C-alpha cells in the first residue's frame with residue numbers, strides 16, 4: 001500500500017472506534033442512488049441561501065469547462081429579465097475531484113415573491129420564494145439529515161408544510177470522506193433547497209479532515225457557502241442573517257470558541273449590533289447541544305457553553321437550536337444549567353434521519369429544565385407570529401405532517417425585564433474588551 005493510503009486507513013479506523021459509544025436502534029436503509037451521468041454541463045444539486053439584505057445566493061454544480069456562473073431570473077416563468085454573474089470553485093480530496101461549483105448572488109429581490117430562474121444558461125427552470133419582510137415568518141428545522149429512507153421521509157414532511165426558510169444545525173450529507181455522497185446529497189435535497197433558502201451550520205460530519213492529508217471542511221465550505229462575508233465574519237463556519245423580524249446567528253461547534261478566538265470576538269460584535277426594535281427575535285444555532293439529557297454525547301457541549309453562554313444570556317437570546325444527538329428534546333428557559341426566565345429555550349432537533357439511527361437512552365430522573373424528550377425522527381417548525389409570540393412545534397415522521405407531537409407558544413424576551421437596557425450589568429459583559 002502507498003503510504004498515503006496506509007495513513008488514510010489508520011485515520012478511518014481511529015474514527016470508527018471513537019464513535020462506538022452507544023447502540024442506536026433501527027436505522028433505515030441508505031438510499032440507493034442510480035448515479036445517472038447527465039450531460040456534464042447540466043446544472044445539478046441546485047440550492048439557495050440568503051446572502052445579505054434582499055439577496056439570494058444560488059449554488060449549483062455543472063461540470064462543463066465552459067459552463068458560466070450565470071443565473072437568469074425573473075418573476076414570470078420563462079421570462080428572465082435579469083441576469084447575475086457569479087464565481088466558481090472546485091476542490092480535490094484524495095482521489096476525488098469535484099465538479100465546478102458555482103455561486104451566484106441574485107438581487108435585490110422583492111420580499112415574499114416567487115422568482116423563476118435558470119442556472120448556467122441551460123437546463124430546467126427552478127423557482128424560489130423569498131421570505132417576507134414582516135411577521136409572520138415560518139422556519140423549519142432538522143439537523144443530522146444524511147440520506148436514508150428516514151431522510152426522505154423528513155424531507156417529504158417538510159415539503160408539505162408552508163415555510164420560508166429551512167434551518168439545519170449541522171450534519172448534512174454523512175458523506176464521511178466519500179465525496180460522491182456529497183453529490184448524491186445535493187441531488188436528494190435539490191427539490192426543497194432550490195425553492196427555499198437552506199441556512200446551515202457545520203457538524204462533526206462536515207469536518208472530514210485527515211491528518212497530514214486533508215484539511216477540515218473542504219467539501220462543506222466549497223459546496224455550502226453561507227453569508228459569512230455579508231455578516232462580517234471571516235469564516236464560513238459562523239455567520240448571521242436577518243429574516244423578517246428575526247436575527248439568527250449560526251455558530252460553529254467545531255472551530256475555536258474560547259474568549260480569545262475570532263469566533264468569540266465576532267459573536268460579541270454581532271450581538272452588540274442587534275437592534276431588538278428591528279429584529280425583536282434573537283435565535284442561535286449550532287451543532288452540539290448545551291442542554292442534553294440523552295445518554296448520547298453527554299457533556300460534549302460543556303466547553304462551548306462555558307465560553308459563550310454568558311454572552312447569549314447578556315444579549316437576551318430567545319431560542320437556541322442544536323442537533324448532534326439523534327433525538328428531540330426541548331427545555332424551559334435556562335441559564336447556567338438550571339431554569340431561568342431570562343435564559344433561552346434550548347431545543348435539540350438532531351433527528352433528521354441519518355444512517356446512524358436514533359439515540360433513545362435518557363438519563364433519569366429527567367432534569368428539571370427538560371420539558372419534552374423523545375427519540376423519533378422528524379422535523380420542527382417555528383412560526384413567529386409577531387414581535388412577542390411564536391408557535392413552536394415538532395412533527396414526527398411516524399405521523400402525518402399536521403400532527404404536532406410537541407407544541408408550545410414561546411414569548412420573546414423583547415418585552416421582558418431581561419434585556420440589557422434594563423440590566424446594565426449584562427451590557428458590561430457584551431462591552432468587555
Ligand SMILES: *[C@@H]1O[C@H](CO)[C@@H](O)[C@H](O)[C@H]1NC(C)=O
Nearest residue numbers: 384385386387388389390409
Ligand atoms: C401576537 O400574537 C399573539 C398570538 O396570536 C396574540 O395573542 C397577541 O395579541 C399578538 N400581539 C400583538 C401585539 O399583536
